[in-house]
Amino acid sequence: MQSAVSAATEAASSAPNPLAEILAPIHADMRAVDATIRARLTSDIALIGTIGEHIIGGGGKRLRPAILLLIARAAGYPGQHHVLLAAVIEFIHTATLLHDDVVDESDLRRGRPTSNAAFGNAASVLVGDFLYSRAFQMMVEAGNMRVMQVLADATNRIAEGEVLQLLNIHDPSVDEARYLEVVERKTATLFEAAARIGAILSGADPECEEACARYGAGLGTAFQMIDDVLDYDGTAETIGKRLGDDLREGKPTLPVIHALRVADGAQRALMVEAIRNGSGDFLEIARIVHEHGSIEYVRQRAHTRSAEAADAIRMLPPSTHRDRLLELASFAMRRDR
DSSP states (O other): OOOHHHHHHHHHHHSOOHHHHHTGGGHHHHHHHHHHHHHHTOOSSHHHHHHHHHHHTTOOOOHHHHHHHHHHHHTTOOSSHHHHHHHHHHHHHHHHHHHHHHHHTOOEETTEEOHHHHHOHHHHHHHHHHHHHHHHHHHHHHTOHHHHHHHHHHHHHHHHHHHHHHHHTTOTTOOHHHHHHHHIIIIIHHHHHHHHHHHHHTTOOHHHHHHHHHHHHHHHHHHHHHHHHHHHHSOHHHHSSOTTHHHHTTOOOHHHHHHHHHSOHHHHHHHHHHHHHSOSOHHHHHHHHHHTTHHHHHHHHHHHHHHHHHHHHTTSOSOHHHHHHHHHHHHHHHOOO
């Protein structure tokens, strides 16, 4: 007789995957990106491949590469460099994850041990450096100076965002403007770069390129806001980490920032203490966040950014690929992990 656990697992594996359905028109391109990623992870230093495969093979939505591929196809790009550059985008993203987890002292990502938990901080940082340098080797192969400029600028801006976030940690005075500055630099920048590169490869005019970049930035910002909502409005099983992990790391994200604005004195004191010390009654804080409508507030702010992204991408000519870009903006709002 089939056990309840195995039945649930089988049901989950056979359940429809909304993101896979959205990305179906670029399925072959995504497979080519995955093949490129694995081929370029090779090194005569075995540990590099082991750690790289641990994090890249551990799941992830590949949203940033998908945006580049969809925009390139929607804008009529006929070549193959979009696959190489989509892999570059994923390498840069993966490098940031490796470094993030070390800085945050995280031990869980996507429901699995982080690379630093499994292999140590030193190895994770150095393999992150390898991925950055391999990404720059690959972008040189594309031979497009404009693309290299976009990626170099994006990588630098992401690093600035990381430092800004570090400055905000354990600081209960962080307001929405400071929060958004980190999100726009640390997360939205790579979404924006992916979208812009798709337009550049296609030879889009400056107005179209800027519209695509706005799409990427808006989608990336909405995506991060929903991520921050899920830290208080999801389950550990669906989001792949413990509820309240951001607060344990002393990160004042927008749900808490909003709640701090409207909560009473005792509730504020509880949240301020948690931000400062990374400890406290996280279940009570989650209740406070819900009580004051902070989840709905952040979802509405994310919806605004998602709608702005959708408006921007409508500049592209009607096509299946443009339709899927619009669906992706909607997906960012309704996902549960």
